Amino acid sequence: MQIQTDSPTYAIPSGDHVVTMRNRKRMDLTSVKSIDRFDQEEFLVRTSQGLLQIRGEELRIVHLDVDKGLLTLEGTVTTIQYDEEETGSRNFLHKLFG
Template sequence: MAEAKKNPRHEVTMFNRKKLEISGVLNVESFDSEEFLLETECGFLCIKGQNLHMKNLSLETGQVSIEGYVHDFGYSNESQGGSKGKGLMGRLFK
């Protein structure tokens, strides 16, 4: 497990804001048609949009494909927390 933290393997490929292919996914925390929260090897990835749905999921290989219209996506590292409060999970459940 320490090996994965030293050399994380994570890639995000977006096609015309309508399809995302993501590797290095460890867990799907939550999802609905407007937001996905994924735990990746490089931190938590939050994807926001419209009509989002999971096309493919393989946690064994760490691959996820999402289709829909993507408005925004960004990362948050729980371990960095610091003065920003409780991290992404804390901000989502205010």
């Protein structure tokens, strides 16, 4: 991935998943497919790179552009973790009947 740095704005190639965090207080994400669930302590975000779990305090959506796949959160971020797209129930059924 190349980020153009000769101007104050960055050109991010279409489809690339980028996460930026500023002082653990503001987080910007690209290539967001959907938000499965969220509250003030946890967001579960489906991205092009898998399921992203964001935990923290007083988390809230500042900006969401579904068409462009952009999400901006604010709050105190304590944990970010990626998981595979497939969740437990699908894996269990796949093992049984697979």
